[in-house]
Amino acid sequence: MILATHSPMDNHAKGYNMHSMRPDTDIIIVGGGLCGPVLAIAVAGTGLRVTLIDALPVATRRAAGFDGRGYALALTSVRMLQALGIWDERRTRAQPILDIKVACCRTGEGTSPRLVHFNHRDMEEGPMGCVIEDRFLRAALMDAVKSDTAITQINEHPVVAQETTPGGITCTLKDGTRLRGQLLVGCDGRHSGVAVRAGIKRIGWNYDQASLVCAVDHERPHNGVAYQLFRPAGPLAILPLPGNRSAIVWTEDRTRAGDIHGQTPEDYLAALRPVFGNFLGAISLAGGRFLHPLDLSLAVRFIAPRVAIAGDAAHGIHPLAGQGLNLGLRDIASLAEVIAEAARRGQDIGSVAALRSYETWRRFDTAGLAAATDGLNRLFSNDCGTLHSMRTLGMDVVNKVGTLRRIFMREAAGLTGDLPRLLQGKPI
Ligand SMILES: Cc1cc2nc3c(=O)[nH]c(=O)nc-3n(C[C@H](O)[C@H](O)[C@H](O)COP(=O)(O)OP(=O)(O)OC[C@H]3O[C@@H](n4cnc5c(N)ncnc54)[C@H](O)[C@@H]3O)c2cc1C
The missing domain is CATH 3.30.9.10 (D-Amino Acid Oxidase, subunit A, domain 2)
Structure with missing residues (x-):
């Protein structure tokens, strides 16, 4: 396992015990593309411990030079x-x-x-x-994640399984490592495995x-x-x-x-x-x-017990209005606020009761923008x-x-x- 901020030994030395029921972290975020790092930075700022996992190495995600995007x-x-x-x-x-x-x-x-x-x-x-x-956006995000001591990064390790247990959720990496947290957030893109494993269905064409x-x-x-x-x-x-x-x-x-x-x-x-x-x-x-x-591609739910999804994991829309990432950042801003408020109240941040307001906040806006971009594309194309x-x-x-x-x-x-x-x- 390659940890960007700590070696695996450092984590065990810090008391991580994959077999105990004690959470290793508060929030596990799967997906270190664009939305995942922003959420990690936002919630780490509220004092919660965050682990950010991506299947790809940082060097692959971070473009070295101008690539046209x-x-x-x-x-x-x-x-x-x-x-x-x-x-x-x-x-x-x-x-x-x-x-x-x-x-x-x-x-x-x-x-x-x-x-x-x-x-x-x-x-x-x-x-x-x-x-x-x-290249500039990704570099800014990755540098901010790296310098935040409340965020542990795990790169080059796909998440292959997740299991909700009383009081927590465990996710399993491809090498068999298991990680336990209170909340799992899928920022893992259009083909979100987190959503599939949580039984969240999608509609679209x-x-x-x-x-x-x-x-x-x-x-x-x-x-x-x-x-x-x-x-x-x-x-x-x-x-x-x-x-x-x-x-x-x-x-x-x-x-x-x-x-x-x-x-x-x-x-x-x-x-x-x-x-x-x-x-x-x-x-x-x-x-x-x-x-x-x-x-x-729209997810019909944005939450499940101990799971939330955001960014392209929750919605993929037509790019004609250039709003896909903006929509994802609106998810992240809402989710971070909901999590921070639940933590302040002493509420379980992974409970459906805490997460429901995130889903209510975001579903109408998402469906509206998806319908608008779809309608404009049909009207003009x-x-x-x-x-x-x-x-x-x-x-x-x-x-x-x-x-x-x-x-x-x-x-x-x-x-x-x-x-x-x-x-x-x-x-x-
Ligand atoms: C042609 C085009 C133009 C666009 N232009 C704009 C624009 O101008 N403005 C705008 O706002 N938006 C735009 N968008 C939309 C924008 O690109 C996306 O909304 C945004 O990139 C989504 O970011 P994300 O972090 O949600 O997902 P992604 O960037 O897809 O990141 C997902 C991450 O999850 C990781 N991952 C996946 N599965 C696993 C796993 N099992 N374990 C661990 N990690 C995993 C991946 O490696 C990846 O790093 C455009 C999209 C397209 C297609």
């Missing part, structure tokens, strides 16, 4: 990372999203001249969010689409503008990164996306150019290229003439009515709904 983080997600001390302007090097421009087009017609323009000057809070490169993810350098500055271009095959998102560079999430029909992904960089660029347009001048590829087949007229009419209305524009902007910034304290930038 970036996330649009809502304003409230940034506030949360700031409140947790994870956000360091000099290291995270994020690009504020000043404006968002949305357009739609039909096959063979090019981009519609009707643009909806969301201007940050219309919102008193300022920019709706920012775009951060995957495949989109016959896949997203091509890459970054491009361009001649002209983006001026902090993010673009969402709705096309019949699927949306194209252009997210501004520092400098004359943008991250691309380019959705196509699944077969065509696979074909494009398999092409040489030159042919890939040749396919991208007509979709991207030339408003930012000449473009060239920067970093790597990724392919993500898309589906909708087609070539139907009637729907095109409805879309352009709708876009004209949003563009003309300032109140409507501000509602959409506040939604994109994550400022709507019953916000947990961390999303308000306050400690839990």
Whole structure:
């Protein structure tokens, strides 16, 4: 077993006894991707002992250089990372999203001249969010986890089993090591084993689409503008990164996306150019290229006895609004607050009674966003003439009515709904 902060001997020396009924830790988090580390940092700050487990080595999860991946983080997600001390302007090097421009087009017609323009000057809070490169976000998270003495990390060890016992839950690693805690949280991604083993079922369907993810350098500055271009095959998102560079999430029909992904960089660029347009001048590829087949996958429960799930383990939605990670961070902020309050009251943090408020808090928001992204994808990803007229009419209305524009902007910034304290930038 490889422990990032302590050797296995250190843990036994500290009194860990895998065979006694005494918990080794308070909270076991499975999944050290993006949501797991944020939860570990949030709950460790309340004095609880946390063990964070991932199947992969840190070096594999932490990209060494720029690889083309970036996330649009809502304003409230940034506030949360700031409140947790994870956000360091000099290291995270994020690009504020000043404006968002949305357009739609039909096959063979090019981009519609009707643009909806969301201007940050219309919102008193300022920019709706920012775009951060995957490498900077992961590095910030992993450094914060490493330096937190309340967090024990176990890497390169998949969790293969879990068992709820009176007063606790035990999980078993592939090498047979068993770990006992009060609460097990699954942040283990779309194919969450924690959810499956807890008997949590999922609903959803495949989109016959896949997203091509890459970054491009361009001649002209983006001026902090993010673009969402709705096309019949699927949306194209252009997210501004520092400098004359943008991250691309380019959705196509699944077969065509696979074909494009398999092409040489030159042919890939040749396919991208007509979709991207030339408003930012000449473009060239920067970093790597990724392919993500898309589906909708929602867990029907977010909790089970001594188990909670969060992030992609609880929901995988269409990436067209760039909200997947933001949704996960909203789970984490709510769950951390629920756990901290239960611990303060002296309540059992793994009990269904304590966890129920987490599920109630998150299910409505999650289902709403999943339905919204699904509906938008259906409305915009087609070539139907009637729907095109409805879309352009709708876009004209949003563009003309300032109140409507501000509602959409506040939604994109994550400022709507019953916000947990961390999303308000306050400690839990
Ligand atoms: C094309 C695309 C573009 C996107 N763009 C955006 C965007 O702009 N903004 C945004 O907010 N979101 C975006 N998202 C969504 C975002 O990428 C995800 O929501 C986010 O990465 C989920 O993080 P997570 O920590 O929940 O899961 P993951 O990052 O999947 O982490 C899961 C971790 O669990 C570990 N694990 C799995 N099984 C086990 C096991 N048995 N034992 C131990 N460890 C295990 C894995 O090794 C992994 O490290 C996008 C998604 C896609 C597909």
